[in-house]
Amino acid sequence: MNILITGATGFVGQSLCNFLSRKEQVNLIVGASRSETKINGCHKTINLYCDNGQITVQDQLVKHLQNIDVVIHLAGRAHVMRDSGFDIEAAYYKANVEYTCKLAEAAAQSGVKRFVFLSSIKVNGESTNHPFTASDIPSPDDTYGCSKKSAEECLFKIAKNSTLEVVVIRPSLIYGEGMKGNLSSLLKLVKRRIPLPLGAVKNKRSLCSLDALCNLIWLCVMHPNAANQVFLAADNKPISTVELVNAIAKGLGVKARFIKIPQFILKLVGFCLGKKDQMERVLGNLEVNVEYTTETVEWTPEQDTQTALARLLSSTSNF
Structure with a gap:
């Protein structure tokens, strides 16, 4: 099997390339990135962008995808809380919708069998009263979530009119080696032993182990039941923000420090x-039900987020 992975130098991409390189069924892994530097686990690296930053024209994309069996599309504009500005909607659309659709169209033309797309739980929404499920009607609240939803719709339209099979994965917040963003920022605060005003927070949020996510992506590549499905990805049980901080502190070998401030004051x-x-996002609930995923493709999610996160931090010096 020959696999092309976009975003191969990213947080998920690097781990996935190493994960897939150990699979006997995989003959070739092509990593697509803006830089053609060597990527561990990839046999070959290509750049799907022109010199001006635009995605390669369609006929060149088709050429790159010859003899590729599966495309795993991880690349895109990530959600950044400080994103603002007049053109932010256009930026998300270009990176997350236009690029995805052009790549999928080229994949269909090239005879690629399956297209696995890493979307986001933000397509479902930002918060929950009841856990999100795969059958929920999408309800994104921000530009990033809307762009991922539009990309999903485009992909299933292409699948309907071609032989290309599409699989969509919507992970919750991902943790693992090399993690960045909000979890990385929280980690730095805990490491400095800065008291956090979160002692009174009693919420439930689902996180997703990077290792388990890589395994799910592999199942979505291989499993016949995955074709043209949407799967939610998260650890088996949600944890509270306080439990999350305590797990980080345990992994770092420090004691978490909290200040109890009523939530209404924090919101104000x-x-x-x-x-x-x-x-x-810090105070609210975001729970994810992954029963459909586990039943359909026989996936085993991480069972204990706190233990897994603490173990990760205690065994890695990169944090």
Whole structure:
């Protein structure tokens, strides 16, 4: 089997390339990246962009995808909380919708069998009263989530009109070696033993292990039941923000320090600082039900987020 992975130098991409390189069924792994530097686990690296930053024209994409059996599309514009500006919607559309659709169209023309797309739980929404399920009607709240939803719709339209099989994976917040973003920022605060005003927070949020996610992507490549499906990805049980901080502290070998401040005060402070959405994400619930995923492709998610996260941090010096 020959596999092409976009975003191969990214957080998920690097781990996935190494993971797939150990599979006997995989003959060739092509890593697609803006730089053609060597990627561990990949047999070959290519650049799908022109010199001006635009995606390669369609006939060149088709040429690159000759003899490729499966495309795993990880590349895209990631969600960044500080994103703002007049053109941000266009930037997300270009990276997450236009690029995805052009690549999938070329894959269909090239005879690629399956297209696995890493989407986001943000397609379902930002918060939950009841755990999200794969059958929920999408309800994204921000530009990033809307762009991922539009990309999914485009992919299934292409699949309907071709022989290309599409698989969509919507992971919750991913943790693993090399993680960045909000988890990395929280890790730095805990490492410095800075007291966090989260002692009164009692919420439930689902995280997703990078190792388990790589295994799910592999199952979506191989499993016949995965064709033209949407799968949610998360650890088996959600944890609270306090439990998350305690797990990080345990892994780093420090003691977590909390200050108990009522949630309504934290929300008010967030509103006054223009950080209302960010505060809601820290304080609110986001639970994910992965039963459909586990039953359909026989996936085993991480069972204990706290233990897995603590173990990861205690065994790695990269944090």
